[in-house]
Amino acid sequence: MSDSAPDEVWRRRILPSLLVHELVCVRATCRAKSALVTAGVLVERIDASLARLILTGLIDIDRTAPLSLTYVLRVAYVLEQGSSQEWRRVGVVFIRLAAIYRMTPATGLPLVLSAQWLMANLPNKTAFHQLPLAMAIYRLFGHMLTSQGQSLALQQAGNGAYRIGNVSFGVVQLSDLPHGNDYATGYQTTDPVIRQGNCLYPSSSSFLLDTLLVSWCQEEGVGERLVLQAPINHNDPRYRRLLTEAITEQQGVAVDSRDDDAGNLNHANPDDHRFVIVSGFQPNETVAAYLQVTAGDANDITLWTTERSVGDRPQSFDVRFPTSMPCWRAVLRNFSLENDVINRGTVVG
Known part of the structure; x- marks a missing residue:
């Protein structure tokens, strides 16, 4: 579409379809439409990016001061990368x-x-x-x-x-x-x-x-605690699956690492480690909870949480940690480890 198109068509259809660097070009080279590329237009674009990336409430622009075009251009640009x-x-x-x-x-x-x-x-x-x-x-x-x-x-x-x-x-x-x-x-x-x-x-x-x-x-004041520890045979296929297989977004976020003996990339048997974050990354979640899966000299699965216990040790985990427990159970159940870890593990905290 040319610059002869009505301003309203540019506002509603053309400008939203352009990349940020293309908006800069419009402002620099298209005299008839340059005035349409305003800070307000870019703020709308920023808000749309924040919503699309689920960043609303996590990252924002400074809305307390006058918004310069250069500033909002930079923010709009970085939010559209990757x-x-x-x-x-x-x-x-x-x-x-x-x-x-x-x-x-x-x-x-x-x-x-x-x-x-x-x-x-x-x-x-x-x-x-x-x-x-x-x-x-x-x-x-x-x-x-x-x-x-x-x-x-x-x-x-x-x-x-x-x-x-x-x-x-x-x-x-x-x-x-x-x-x-x-x-x-x-x-x-x-x-x-x-x-x-x-x-x-x-x-x-x-x-x-x-x-x-x-x-x-x-x-x-964070109050993170180790709740339970369960030794697992490193040859157990269920343990190996939990340590290496993909974790779905519904289950949690897998965070992997590897100890390869002082940086030896050719190490034949490096020790793999994994955190599976099961709470604390979704909207409105205020408790961080995760499983830690370790390999090497000590093969075990440990459960950690920032949730405060609402009962004493004789009570079940489901009573003491009502937020964390369903999340831990869901992941362990998927790998057929729920009973071995929760019912047979050693209570720590």
């Missing part, structure tokens, strides 16, 4: 858990993408694409998170390394993975394999979620 998969794990799941673990600002959610930070750190779209997409998404809000008073901003160190707080890590390129390595299958440049010490992660989003559950979950 697929919903990266935004779900790094945006939706991570931010919701970060709020439960009290890593977010005292003002709570949403995390506001300030104009000042965006202008200083994303002067152009090239700056955003200097990182793999999942890491670039985290960088948008990581500086607003803290763990025990320490900023969790993503920082780039020397020699291609990165650091968040006191955790250093690096990106593993596909070409560095040996032929046949499990993590080479399905490798995504937008969410790449990560090396952190002895641990290898299949994606940067897995690294972030794993580190949250292991290292960044110690804030005062």
Whole structure:
């Protein structure tokens, strides 16, 4: 359609169909229609993206100050990058858990993408694409998170390394993975394999979620507890399935890692580990709960939750943890492990 089309057609049909960089071109080159590309139009676009990505209430623009066109253009652009998969794990799941673990600002959610930070750190779209997409998404809000008073901003160190707080890590390129390595299958440049010490992660989003559950979950008042521990024979096929098979969104979020003996990518028998987050990532959930599945010297399944017990030990788990228990049971039942873990495991908390 040409610029001779009525303004209303442009507003309702043409502008919504264009990508953000195309809107910039319209404003720069189409004198007749440039005035239609306003901050208000872009705010509508931002709100639509937030809703589509299920980020409404988790991330937002600063609506308390006058909105400059440059600012809302940047926000609209970054929200339209990549697929919903990266935004779900790094945006939706991570931010919701970060709020439960009290890593977010005292003002709570949403995390506001300030104009000042965006202008200083994303002067152009090239700056955003200097990182793999999942890491670039985290960088948008990581500086607003803290763990025990320490900023969790993503920082780039020397020699291609990165650091968040006191955790250093690096990106593993596909070409560095040996032929046949499990993590080479399905490798995504937008969410790449990560090396952190002895641990290898299949994606940067897995690294972030794993580190949250292991290292960044110690804030005062969270009250996370280990509830139950159940040793499992590592040759048990049910255990191996829980450790390696895909987990559906209805069941939870799988977070995998691998200890490969001080970074030996050719290790014949690395130890795989998995968290299965079963609560804390859906809207209105206020309890974080997960299963931890470990391999190596100690093969076991442990159940963790931030839910406060509503009864004493003699009472059943279903009574004591009414929110977490159905979620744990659903995953374990799917792998025929419900009885072995819940009825035969050792009560810890």
